[in-house]
Amino acid sequence: MGKSYAFIFKILILLVVVVFVMGASSVLAIKNLPGIANGVYSEKISLAGMDEKTAQKTLNDFFAGKTSGDIIDFHYDNKIQKMKKRDIDLDCDSKDTVIQAKKIGASGNFIKDSFEELVCSYYGKSIPLKIKYNKEKLNNIIENLAKKLEQKPVNAYCYLDKGQIKIMAGKDGREVDKKQLLEISQKALADLQYPTQINIPLKITKPAIGEEQLQNIDTLLASYTSYFNTGAVNRSRNIAVAARNLSGTLVKPGEVFSFNDTVGPRLLAAGYKEAPVIINGKLVPGIGGGVCQVSSTLYNAILLAGLTPVSRTAHYFPVGYMPRALDATVAYGIIDFKFRNNLTKPIYVYAQVDGSAVTVEIFGSKQDKSKFDIALQGIVNRDGSASAYRLFKNNGRVIKREFLHTDVVN
Template sequence: MNLTPEAVSSDPDQLPPGTFLDDLALGGMMQEEAKEKIRSWSKDKLEENLFLVYNETEIQLTPEELGITLDFERTWQNLSENTGQESPSVLAIDYVMANQVLHEKLAEFNRSAVDASFKIENDQFKITPAISGEAVNVDAFFDEIKEVSLGDLPKRISLTGVEIPAAVTTESLEALAFDGVIGEYTTKYNAGDKNRTANLITAAKKMDKAVLKPGETFSFNGTIGPRTAETGFKDAYIVINNEYVKGIGGGICQVSSTLYNAALLANLSIVERHPHAVVVAYIPLGQDATINYPNLDLKLRNDSSSYLYFRTKVEAGNLTIKIYGKKTGVKVRFEKEIEKELNYHTVRKIDPDLLPGAVIQQQSGSKGYIVKTWKIVTDAQGKETKQLLSRDSYAPTNRILKIGAD
């Protein structure tokens, strides 16, 4: 077979006929001439207008402005390995530059997500729904062009959007929302004891509307704070060494005891609780919770899947504490056993201010007890679980008589 001079060249630096880079004819050119031709061609291509279309809005820019260049080394290698035929050019993308430019050009189309939020209004959990954000899908744009040759780079590219979900979704807050009262307890107090009532009201107000997240622990002392005149507390009767004496903050234990019972009825986990040294009149045996800042505390942990919300109400000699949570159909009741009764003693104190032979009872006596208390939990299916809450010892309260000296 005879080959014409046009079909083959004896010069190895000359590209054979039929050599194309994309739509650029390079056959018959010397290699250096072809390289210059490619550089000039690619420069023109990279300076041509490119239109990005998003929601019917056009953004005009050039491939060069986007950080798109010709990967000359790989392009020439492909061409050298495929002379006499068409080879595709290879693009190089500066992704950092491209992302920055696209972010600036497309900023008006991006919308940040808004997290769902909540507030408690009229003792109800009110949710403001989340709003999803929107952003131009830059990754899809890169996927479309990264394998395209320079000659085949589209003049118009339609961009798509991607939804940006909120970090806090409406559904996640709905799962955390409380839907009613799960524990409620009321104790009575003597409204005529002004200082004790004032302390009780002050403590109740300090914990009113407290919110406890799942997993969090509520500290009574941490919420109420120090009991001082500066923090609003007054002198009232407290028990020291089996005697009722005046002390700052008397009456606060009734708030902690009422809360303890509301928490038990709500089936909360009790982290810390201490009984009184002696029997108190406002609460059943084994169901009290004394506190003493900062040593003795009442701590409750929210092991539920929802927020807890505390409300306190003090009026007409009644203290009521309600705990709101997610209702589960669980019911709680108590059982107790008195192991032992302890008789009180009568203590006589000489009072020089009394007439000889006169006797006045300063403090009435009361028995002490050793008592066991169980909590019986009935779940929504009717299954009962019995748990020993405590074995408490209450010392007797001495009967104290004042006697006039002879």
């Protein structure tokens, strides 16, 4: 029995030695293969045994074939915009890819490298082909697509037609989700699945004023018109631009309206022209001269509508287009005209220029319409100052006389 166990033990020892020798021989055989390790591939192309130059050429040829046509087809509105390799300077970084491939089994640690190469030879090792492109050009393509597809929302609006308030529904807009489109495009480029079709992601944008916000607006609360010389072309242009920017403003109950915030800065880029403005008591050339006539017209309209002025400043000296003490000057970033909607329902400001007239209308709810007739009065005092009053009348008789302010003589 003892001899039998000894024989079996010797056989087992022999088998272990044989297996070890065969494994070592396999490892040494794999280790001694020239070029890139066995089992290494990129984009399903075997790089095993290749030297660096051959591997780079193989990958470059593969990439050239993949990019001979369209790279990405952007789909929108039943149209297609094609993007080709040259549009973003698309290329592959075969050199870096091959460097990564050569690192397999080349750390300098014999045992670690031998094991890594043995595993690689049996299971394979994928080294993704790196690509490179001009990111700025890709961003520009996306920006241009966004501009092409953008549709700004249209606010619902009110207008007066034969004494009746009419409401026109607004319209949704749309814009490109540029961040998402960039991410999708970058993934498509990295995946090397050319050509890739991308449906451009769009976001719906709602108008700032919807039809439902105007449901309580059913009457004209007040209107005021002032006149200007159309021969002063630039000044006339500025009045028209300011009136356009003002028109369509909705002011909710309790909300304070700011003329400067609503109309915006007076810049050439915004459509304004150079025309005389009053600065430090002198009439000098400036951008946006004439805008004060729009703010002054609005001031009179809101007073007639029974609204509450919050911030109002007189011109340095009287202006010809308004009664004394009933003007309201503005200067962007310096002087603003503000009023509060002290009524129970929203009010809607409508402004228009017709010939030599600029008109501001205040629309609102019938329940907010004053039961009195409102009139304005500007009186020049003995000392040369001027005072403004708001008169509330019933059947032509003044029921209440509200003092507003006094403008001192400069």
